[in-house]
Amino acid sequence: MQAEEDKDVSDFVQFVATHGLQLRNSGVPELYWNALYYKLKEEIFDAGDTFQMVVEESEDEETPTKWHVLVTVEDGIQCQDPTHIYLIDHAWTYRVRDAWVQLKGMPRLLERMSALMGVASEGKEQDEIITGVMDEMWKYNQTYSLGHISKEYEEAQPIWYIMDEFGSRIQHSDTPTFKTAPFYYTPSQLTFTLLWPVLALEKGDEVTRDFVSGTTDPDLRAARLIPWRPIDMTSISYTQEEPELSYFTSHKVDETLPDLSQDFPGLPRDRNVKVYTDNQMFAKHLTDPRFELVSTEEEADILWLLTHLKDYRSLSEENPGKLVNQFPCECVVTVKDILAAVSRRAGSGKVDPDSMETEPKWLATTYNLQTELPKFVSYFQHRKKKGLDNHWICKPWNLARGMDMHIANNLNYILRLPDTGPKIACKYVEDPVLFYREDVGGSVKFDLRYVVLLSSVQPLKLYVDKVFWLRFANRPYSLENLDVYEKHFTVMNYVEGGKNLKQIHYYEFIPMFESQYPGYSWSEVEESIFQMIRGIFEAASAKPAPAGIGHSPQSRAMYAIDLLLRWDKNNKGNRVIQPVLCEVNFGPDCERACRYYPDFVNNLFSVLFLDDVDGRPYTPL
Template sequence: MAVIKDFDEFVGVHGILLASSGIPSCLYHELFLKLSSDRFDGGNFFEIESCEDGRQRRLILSSESMNKDSHVFLVDHAWSFRLPDARKQLQDVQGLAERMAVLMCVAEGSVSTSAALNNEAKELEDGIPIDNPMDVVMRKFDESREGGEVVRWLELEELDIDDTMLLSFDIPSKFPDLLALNLWGNKIQNVETVINEITKCRRLRAVWLNENPVVQNCGDTIMDLLLQGLPDLEIYNSKFTRNYTEWAVGFAAGVYGSERPCLDNVTDQLVDITNLDLSNRCIHWLSNKVFSPTAMPLLQNLNIRGNPLDEGSSPDLFKLLRGFNCLQSLEVDIPGPLGRNAVEIIESLPLLSSLNGTPASKITEDEKEIVDSILEPRLLEWDAGEPLIERVMSAMWFYMMTYRLADEQKIDETPVWYVMDELGSALRHSDEPNFRIAPFLYMPEGKLASAISFSLLWPIKNVRQGDECTRDFLFGIGEDKQRSARLTAWFCTPQGYFIQKYKKYVHLLESTRFCRPLLEAPVTNSILPSDGRALHVYTDIPQVDEFLTRKEFVLTNDPKDADIIWTSFQVDEEIKNTIGIKDHQYINQFPFEACLVMKHHLAETIHKAHGLPEWLQPTYNLEAQLSELIGDYHIRKNEGFDNLWILKPWNMARTIDTTVTGELPAIIRLMETGPKICQKYIEHPALFKGRKFDLRYIVLVRSMRPLEIFLSDVFWVRLANNIYTLDKSSFFEYETHFTVMNYIGRLNHMATPEFVMEFEKEHQVKWLDIHQRTCNMIREVFESAVVVHPEMHCSSSRAIYGVDVMLDSSFQPKLLEVTYCPDCTRACKYDTQAVVGSRKHIKGRDFFNDVFGCLFLGESTSCTQL
């Protein structure tokens, strides 16, 4: 087909895509013109500014005011990929990692975490050479001698100063009146050198040693030692010490600095302060001797976020803050030292007009509306020397967007992720955005094969020149879909709230008491007709058609004539009525079996029955339990525990859209590709010759009430191909962390007896002990269904299920999932073929004949009742 050149043809081909994008119809023609001419003209209307000390960027309207729905802009996709391919593309595509690093503000030279919080200490004087540290010191010394000026502030930042050089400067003798010393970003290593030299500067009030090896090795020990020798030290690495006075407050307010280190009457200099940022200063107590309405009577805006203020001080703190008659705006952690919610704070400080950037009137109307706006952005932290690709792999979760092509032939294909170009990626979040952006597939030849992906950007409000242009990161997602919790992917949400949610959840589960179902008489063992005729079986599964050869069973092509219907499709009431299935016909599935075979229902069933059994890893349904998961994550991180998780779609097989990650933003963002559970990853599994493995057990269920289940003596071992590692670079390596190789990777199975023998030898264990623990666990799984879902019982149901199990490093079984009958039936054929090699047909035939014999005739040679 020729390239589309006509507007009507464009709308006809793209009508559904245009409607789904949400773009107003009045912009269709402009969009057509820009797509036809490949016109990216955003640079004529917008400019990108650095913010958050260089760790984020924002988009500003640089042109004249723009009205709602007045323009549409094309935004290119700088990087499109499927998640498993991300790392390889960064490695293989020349320049991609470097471009992404700059776009995501994690390139070499980007401001690091500590530098961003302490930017005020990094003001080098213009014209001073930085290649020779001694020249810097001597120049400052000579200037002070010639001009007769007392040097009180000395900047020696990022000059590669080591211990020997520091001693050679003889700073205490050259600058006896020094108040502030900046040694940020040097190579000082010896703590004794630091203490012995710096404490000779007896008048020091501030010192910066950030990003020196000595700080990384000794931590806050240096601060304690410095305080012993420097009684006037008020600031250490931008943190306030316990000795802080009006001088430190004046420094935070910009009254003092390298140009004006000190004045005679400190208190008088605070009188004119209207804005004071005390965030992240490690302040434990706001002393009213230093921080007082008398000293700062004009204070209007105050930020005290990020300080470990003693929550027991809240009554005194409220009293202190109420004394500032001009205070209009307050920034504070919520929950925090002033209370657990915004309404409480506003009611206690009635003169406030703004809390955390939100009008007080809006807060009192509906506190939920401010949940998003009171949050500080989550800024990526990285270790010095961390490879560029690793930084991009962590930062990408703040920028990526996703879509999935509706291709009926590839319905289970993994979704596409993409990163917009520099303009689109500079759009930051707002609950009340002035722009909207949406993905769009342009098909210039009218066919999907010619499709090119863009994003469309247009104003949804009137915007003035100089305004920041924003979008809603969670467009269309409200609190009913856990909006506030999901914003944790981009913002520092209050940990305390989520930790409390988690603790309540755990307490509820721990109070669960399991009651075993009462034993009842066994069901009838055989359903053979009394006249001796064979049972008619209808099936649409090729393996059953091929392997079921017992004389007691005969295949039929008409389900109405069948005694047994063994099918791959779900049989519900509608299907029964359509096909004409009667109550006396046996079906290979139980009603409500979703409580076992769908991952989120399985976890819920087990939790209701057993609480938190050791054999089930901590598991959360992200569609309903995201807050609890975030709380669990924070506790593990704060206590230094393992924090690796695996995300699995509710009801997909073959590890499709399954991801291993230790990044909380990644966990939350992965919700966008479909409903998932998040389960604690078994970080230390039992290994076989250094590789992961899992076990597929086959469970035959003859009855749910009473529970009558059998375990096939045949189970299958599935092995990963690569040596197991917890290196971050391996998390997207399918053949390292996953074991199902029937569809991806090299098939790597072993015969069960051979595996058992070699495993016992490698680990010096008895497999029978492991097997018995596994049998007990499987029994408890199905007992859970009996107790929680008695509606599963159906006298005309028989089924087989696959139960996937992994062993941890202590050889304790852990439940992975339960697969439903058709999946298990098909897998048996593939796994049997892999296990027994050239005898696959004989073994396959024996297996299926024995399954049908156990379920319908009450006899078996290879099944054990549990």
């Protein structure tokens, strides 16, 4: 008997060692840990012994029934009782991109979800029922990430789940009686939701939780609660202002600015220029004899780094002769939410009251869903009242490759996405310029990438590579089936299987484009693209660091500008092609450029560091 007790103690100690940090971060009081360990080990789901689900009939056609969960034990519940922690099972766990396929392929799952969410199914086709579930599920969705146990980014992306009928029928309250938190149990590799009390309850009292726990600002709280408590927020101004200075420093960690009082001698002129780089592809292709590769940063004249430099002050004071491939505070263009904020400087700040169009035209209307959520809701609801298109693409501000991006016209869906991390919402280009692909039998979305060199901020000195790069969607475009990645996105390098990857050189594309769109000269389209690119950097350097790219005589940089084209109308009512900025990338993948153009790196270094532009494929902007 003693041996068994010792083993239980040892196992509990191991449980705490494995799960203690997770429990603390979730706010689960240590009082309940022992009971939780026992219930997990023995797979005890005993909520039915303490609670009961009851249904309330209503005359409201939208919600004819409303569920409640009540306490049924005679003595009620005391928070000091260490046994009152409960396991809630998950009925459906999924990633959004897989939801439709799972519901389509598993009729029992669809039946359960439609019943749980109150989606009428009688007399309806399967696809109609699935649509209803996917519209309603945002009222029931919870989320977690396995980032704490997975080093693989794909596995660490957010996962959504629906609690079982018991968990899903716990209602919201601004003064909740319970708390919940997702919990990953390592031995079984399963995730549950934990439920524990925060108030003493008597028999018949209701179990409630705060659906937006931790949100105290009244407007923000009202906006986040819209999926469950709809409210008109059009009285709130949707006009966007320049953020506070702290907004621009929020993504910088210990970044210092250069001491501009130093004497900067520039690169040596009496010998080869020494280059250190941790980019192996660039090291392989830098063959111009004017440059010499070295193995340490200390002996180099030029540092071409994939990692971010933070201490520009030390660089200027200790190594004023070195150049580096980065600018101070360049995150104002490379981080999506700040890029939108600085790009708005290129516009008037006004919103057309009829079309709801914002300026500049090359920037899709963009809201930060962490800091501007009430404004976004107001803007969305104003558009809805005017009958304007309301499709949005929501992106994490710090990720690329199309990861964790969502396209939606469902406000509830959009409002739940910040639960998985910081997001921006950009007005989706519903009428893009398309490219006909004979191999897929239709016209598809495409985007373009331009390589841009920034050699100076004061004065602004930019070059754009004449060679641009194209990416194509794999399925014909239409404004439906928003969860079909290959219809709405163009980054196919990372799609499993990589089928139908379309590659066309820029010099092949231009005549094909002009053939498909007679009357639209590519040179005119490209001129508007170049104007946009210059506009981005003019706006980004209009204010000193940290609100803009910092001036540094030691800095040079290469960026990749991703954009697409949309149809617009000029002041005469004629259709015109308008470029729209997608993002600005630091350290872009140049594998294709090096493969197809062996002198790509030589040309880049010649223009950027030696001002040797003649005969190079770069256009000054």
